Amino acid sequence: MKKKIILTVGLVLTVAAVVTAVALGPKFKKNDDNKNNNESARFGFEALKINGEYISADDFNEEYRLFYEKYKNNGEMLQKGDEERYDILLDEITNKYVLEDYFENKSKVNVSDEEVEAYVAKYVKPRYSNSEEQSAYYQIMGFADEEDMKKNIKDYLVKQQVYFDAATKYGVTLTDDESNKAYETHKQHNIKVDLKNILIAINESRTKEQAEEIANNVYSKLKEGASFEELVSQYSDDSRSKENGGKKQDVIQGYNGADFDKAVFNAKEGELLEPIYLTRGYEIVLVEKIKDYTHPQEEYSEIVLVEKFLNSDKYVEWLESIKKDYQIEITGPQYKAFRAYKNEKYEEAGLLYQQAYEKTKDLNYIERACESYSLAENWDELIKVCQIGYKARPDNILFYIHEAKGIYKSGNQEEGLKKMKAATSKAKDSVYYLGMIRNTYEELGLTDEAEKINLQ
Structure with missing residues (x-):
């Protein structure tokens, strides 16, 4: 087993x-x-x-x-x-x-x-x-x-x-240092103490020595059998616990200083501790209940090992090995198109973006098809999808720019330049479209035409 x-x-x-x-x-x-x-x-x-x-x-x-x-x-x-x-x-x-x-x-x-x-x-x-x-x-x-x-x-x-x-x-292991550090953190968060406290604060009207003297006096009274609740009401400066008889529940390590943690978390249930010096004053603590939810270290190390695995490349490797036994198919053309595009399969991406447009009528996919066919240097298909684009959105100058580039690249330079000038006229004073036109001229090696585009 x-x-x-x-x-x-x-x-x-x-x-x-x-x-x-x-x-x-x-x-x-x-x-x-x-x-x-x-x-x-x-x-x-x-x-x-x-x-x-x-x-x-x-x-x-x-x-x-x-x-x-x-x-x-x-x-x-x-x-x-x-x-x-x-x-x-x-x-x-x-x-x-x-x-x-x-x-x-x-x-x-x-x-x-x-x-x-x-x-x-x-x-x-x-x-x-x-x-x-x-x-x-x-x-x-x-x-x-x-x-x-x-x-x-x-x-x-x-x-x-x-x-x-x-x-x-897959050979994932923990070093002794990793195990020990993780277990110390585990103990800090899984040993909790219910206690009562009396804080004698150090403040503008009370020096450290005066606070210590009062704390020792209160501690002596408690040792003699005085009521903790009554002394809380009379002496404590802890506003969070004073109205509750000094009670605090589920106190954990790491928030009150090393001296406090050492004294409280090594005490026994029912133990009254001598005044503990903190930066805010002296604290008298009665430990009422210790709740230990920790695991044995060997057992907890297995938990940490799992966490380490889940955040490792080995987990990805393991998951991919599992996925090989499943038939996984992305059927949405827009999602398939992007995967083809990021894998530099631009011809395939262009066709899939066209299919995505036919399915959704979202012109963003025609823009992506233009970009894909341009990268694939399929000028005939680029021209065709541009015509689909500007017929649906005559105000989108990008389609005219892409079409002009496609015509120019396909060998009809005169007609391509004519289309570029028409696109420039349609762009009017749009800095965005004029910038795209200038970039396209530069891409075509037409630096003189590019310099004529005023982006000011």
Whole structure:
């Protein structure tokens, strides 16, 4: 039997894009021949086919919504053009649906209900002690209810086991330093303390020595059995906890200084600590409850290994090997056109952009077809698509410029120059179009004509 790795609930969110999103993703939807015109015009309609089945327009649009939410504040993504973003979207949709099918039908990894129950008992239930805390925890983690929580954990454990096996197979390893650093961070965030505190502040009216003297006096009273709550009310300068009897819950390391962490996180439950010097003053702490959610280091190192794998080139290599067993076909001509274009297959790209225009009547695709045929040096096709363009949009001077270039390059230089001058006349005082005309003259080697174009 394969070794099962036990994982933190927190990682359900950490690798959500690869795990939870896949688990919740919709199934492939078979094509329906009875489609109406409105459906065929929708974004993503019959754009992508996996194993002979189309991703439905509904699913495609939902994936686009998620894609937008994921990248809407990503500067690098915002600088990309629409076509490049859609190309990335297609890859993400493909990967998601392939992984969904692979995990469910091909991975041969199963997690039993008993294993899920054991996981919940060990790592989930200790995080809440009543129904209110349970509801709050479910909300934070995005679980609708207990059944949904168990389903997500089961899916998560299956996927993590697959990833762990793949990481091992592809030779991904952790150094001792990586393991130790990751485990120290893990401990900092997964050992939590409920405590009561009294802060004797150092401020404009109280020196460090005076604060220390008061703190020692308060500490002595507590040792003698005085009420912590009463002394909080009388002495504490901590505005966040004073009204609550000094109570603070789920305190973790890294926020109060090394001396505080050393004292508090090495204490025992019920221990009253001597005044701890902080930059803001002296703090007296009563440790009430220590909540340790940490994993053994060896176990946690397996979790870190999976994370490292998911962010490595080895993961991409593994994913591509899986995709070879799937028939993946981009069927939307506009998406196929861009892929042909970026792979410098300009002749093919021009034809596909024409098909995209015929399907959508979006003239942007005619502009892209012009650009593609120009790069392919197919002047006859360039002239034809330009004529389609300016018949639909006589005010778009780019089509006249491209046509003139095509005519000139095809050997009819006199007619090409005549068309360029006509384009210049149509451009009037548009700096943009005049700039394009000047660039085209220069591209044709007609520097004298280019210098006649006044861009001032």
